[in-house]
Amino acid sequence: MDERPLRADARRNRARVLEVAAQVFATEGVAVPVHEIARRAGVGTGTVSRHFPTKDDLVGEVLFALLRNLVDEADALAERADPGTAFFAFVATLVRVGAANRALAQELAGTCCGVDGRAEFDVPGRTRELLAQAQQAGAVRADITYPDVKALMTGCMARRGGPLEPVIGVVCDGLRTGAGHRRTQREGTTT
Amino acid sequence: MDERPLRADARRNRARVLEVAAQVFATEGVAVPVHEIARRAGVGTGTVSRHFPTKDDLVGEVLFALLRNLVDEADALAERADPGTAFFAFVATLVRVGAANRALAQELAGTCCGVDGRAEFDVPGRTRELLAQAQQAGAVRADITYPDVKALMTGCMARRGGPLEPVIGVVCDGLRTGAGHRRTQREGTTT
């Protein structure tokens, strides 16, 4: 196909753009203009959009690596720990990573370009699985759904610039079975 | 000052724009273009920007009423209920209102125009006070700060379109002193 090797300078520029983009998107979110990425990388906007025809392509490439790591971690936890421990550990990891990386937080919150959900990078899918297993094992409240977990994690990620232990603690304690809640009298409510 | 009464048609248009804006911002958030508000209100864009010179003016006017109600509710709770009950009830109210109104959620999350914080409409201030009193009364974990609470509530508000009891339950249980292990009455579930 188009697997022709890039010229040396082109390869260098591409890598530099990717590096700068990763840093900027992590710090300021995906809303940063492409021309700003180009400026900081010391290249023209044309160079950026030649290597990444669309802004989503650039964002996607930046997110791929991060999402893959998370999926790997989820899989590792799933086989190394019991369901409850695995689920809570993964939630804590997602929150920490999301709080440290705005772009990733936006992606996980669904306010980004939506590159996850693709086979090998399906973080939401992994989270769903871990949740289901933790609930089956009786470690997590049964009335909780994935959207609930997603919303709670999204909130925790917004706690940028402060210690994360408190919010993670609150959420994990609250999710745990046996925390006092009135589930007993409202089993299958749907609003 | 310029308190000359508006002409009848002008007053009618202003009210209609405000009404439509409130509805649209609540449903779709403050990012909706002004010209869209004008279109749905059946007026020209000029009419909107004459009554509300800036988009922030329009958004602000819409939010004022909502914020005032919330502040009133906070004050009422503060004097009618014990600190713990008041705090949890207010948190539940904020989450419910925020989940039902995107513009308000954006405002409370700080991703809007920031009209609150003004004396009589200072919802964050009231929340802070209720939190401090609840902690002093020993009803809420001592390691929690206002930004933690804000982040958690922001997350819950993102749970649009589903039942809110689970997320509110998780957060309130998690915030409660001695959380993660039992206890609970049914506070914090006011509608």
Added chain:
DNA sequence: TCCCAACCGGGATACCCATCCCGATTATAG
């Protein structure tokens, strides 16, 4: 009823941004 200031509509203007294009530059094969 008549008249004019207040009001209306929506086109004009001024940004901002992503993406495309093309003349100038440069890596590198021969």
Added chain:
DNA sequence: CTATAATCGGGATGGGTATCCCGGTTGGGA
């Protein structure tokens, strides 16, 4: 060293939004 195709920079283009402006319309007091 030279030729040439790949690459570069940044201006041009198209689309979107907020705000301003002005010729036409109308409410309501005389």
